[in-house]
Amino acid sequence: MTIRRSNLFLIALFCGHLIAASLAFGSNGYWVIPAQMSVSRPFHRTALLPNGKVLATGGWVSPDTAEIYDPDTNVWTAAANMIYSHSEHTATVLPDGKILVAGGTPDPVSMPTDKAEVYDWATNTWTPAANMNSARTGHAATLLSNGTVLVTGSWGDASAEIYDPTANTWTAVPNMNTARDYHTATRLKNGKVLVVGGRSNTADLFDPDTKTWTMVASLDSSLFGHTAALLPDGKVLVAGGVITSSGTSINAAQVYDPAANTWAAIPDMHSIRSFFTATPFADGTVLMSGGFIGPQSFNVANNSEVYDPATNTWVNFMDMPDVSSHNTATLLSNGQVLVISGKSYWTELRPPEAAPSSNTGLDQVLAATSSKEVLLYKLGSTALKNPLSGILLLLE
Numbered sequence: 001m002t003i004r005r006s007n008l009f010l011i012a013l014f015c016g017h018l019i020a021a022s023l024a025f026g027s028n029g030y031w032v033i034p035a036q037m038s039v040s041r042p043f044h045r046t047a048l049l050p051n052g053k054v055l056a057t058g059g060w061v062s063p064d065t066a067e068i069y070d071p072d073t074n075v076w077t078a079a080a081n082m083i084y085s086h087s088e089h090t091a092t093v094l095p096d097g098k099i100l101v102a103g104g105t106p107d108p109v110s111m112p113t114d115k116a117e118v119y120d121w122a123t124n125t126w127t128p129a130a131n132m133n134s135a136r137t138g139h140a141a142t143l144l145s146n147g148t149v150l151v152t153g154s155w156g157d158a159s160a161e162i163y164d165p166t167a168n169t170w171t172a173v174p175n176m177n178t179a180r181d182y183h184t185a186t187r188l189k190n191g192k193v194l195v196v197g198g199r200s201n202t203a204d205l206f207d208p209d210t211k212t213w214t215m216v217a218s219l220d221s222s223l224f225g226h227t228a229a230l231l232p233d234g235k236v237l238v239a240g241g242v243i244t245s246s247g248t249s250i251n252a253a254q255v256y257d258p259a260a261n262t263w264a265a266i267p268d269m270h271s272i273r274s275f276f277t278a279t280p281f282a283d284g285t286v287l288m289s290g291g292f293i294g295p296q297s298f299n300v301a302n303n304s305e306v307y308d309p310a311t312n313t314w315v316n317f318m319d320m321p322d323v324s325s326h327n328t329a330t331l332l333s334n335g336q337v338l339v340i341s342g343k344s345y346w347t348e349l350r351p352p353e354a355a356p357s358s359n360t361g362l363d364q365v366l367a368a369t370s371s372k373e374v375l376l377y378k379l380g381s382t383a384l385k386n387p388l389s390g391i392l393l394l395l396e
Contacts, residue, residue: 032376032378033321033374034376039061044059044342050121053068053121054068056328079124089103090141098120100165101116114133133170142187150206152176153181160176180198182225183200186229186230188234189234192207203256204216220254221252225292237253238255238256249291249292273291276292288306292325
């Protein structure tokens with residue numbers, strides 16, 4: 001049975017009744033496989049350049065390399081090698097369009113680094129930045145309203161510091177109220193930063209003007225590996241993640257209201273997810289892609305779904321062509337989303353405590369078992385599964 005879209009509405013047959021559901025901007029899309037990277041990049045990071053291209057940096061297989069994707073030509077080009085090796089790092093777009101890469105680990109068995117560097121896309125060059133005050137991985141980096149960058153957390157670390165790109169300096173700020181890693185840090189509309197989870201059920205609010213932290217309302221569960229997205233009304237959507245005590249990935253979602261300092265549960269996602277991506281579209285809908293699906297966080301999802309805050313509903317989509325976890329998702333200037341897989345043999349099959357004691361042969365294992373799958377979420381015709389009826393709808 002085929003049902004066609006008329007304007008921005010779709011009709012679905014469910015239990016003998018006709019239902020009309022608003023079709024959001026972000027839900028009219030499909031997945032394609034574009035050109036692939038030159039190497040696999042587990043635990044890489046990406047950043048959108050001012051010219052609309054995407055910079056992919058690091059990853060365990062080739063941690064000091066970078067390459068650039070051009071959406072117009074569908075071509076990957078090698079960028080200049082980084083000065084340092086980075087995986088599980090952060091990559092932040094600065095106000096002048098340069099990219100700050102900070103922290104991470106060079107490989108699965110090394111300790112975190114304090115090294116940072118800046119990429120100039122106009123000259124294809126890397127420049128060393130001042131070292132951070134603390135070595136970090138599993139941290140978060142947030143561009144503040146004044147153009148500086150707040151960096152928070154690491155393994156068992158509650159510290160935070162701010163990078164000033166003009167002065168090339170790192171300045172320590174007071175510690176968060178608890179140590180956090182694999183947490184989220186979201187800049188709110190008022191310029192403050194909401195930091196959530198990270199093997200904790202707590203949340204902290206950072207005020208850049210006073211350089212102070214305030215503990216706000218807590219989550220129901222201690223989480224890490226979740227996502228957070230700022231919604232059009234200024235609230236923050238937090239979804240998925242891993243329950244710290246059990247190691248189980250979840251599909252729960254909730255919304256934080258900064259004005260009321262309250263959390264409100266919303267409908268669960270259709271899929272369990274952790275270590276996945278949440279990409280807000282211009283219309284306020286949010287695309288969720290990939291992630292671990294449990295029960296112990298090491299099975300990988302190949303599906304995607306979109307949250308529509310206007311209707312408080314989730315819409316399922318056609319599966320992605322490849323499974324993906326620890327992936328990155330970059331919203332392009334044309335409204336498409338470039339998703340790069342970050343999965344690897346070690347991250348899928350071994351808990352952190354089972355990491356090899358040395359990296360002998362590890363590069364070969366990672367290269368053989370990691371994915372360099374690159375996916376592109378495009379707007380237009382697609383087959384869409386209605387979340388209520390399960391009927392396949394052809395949208396044209």
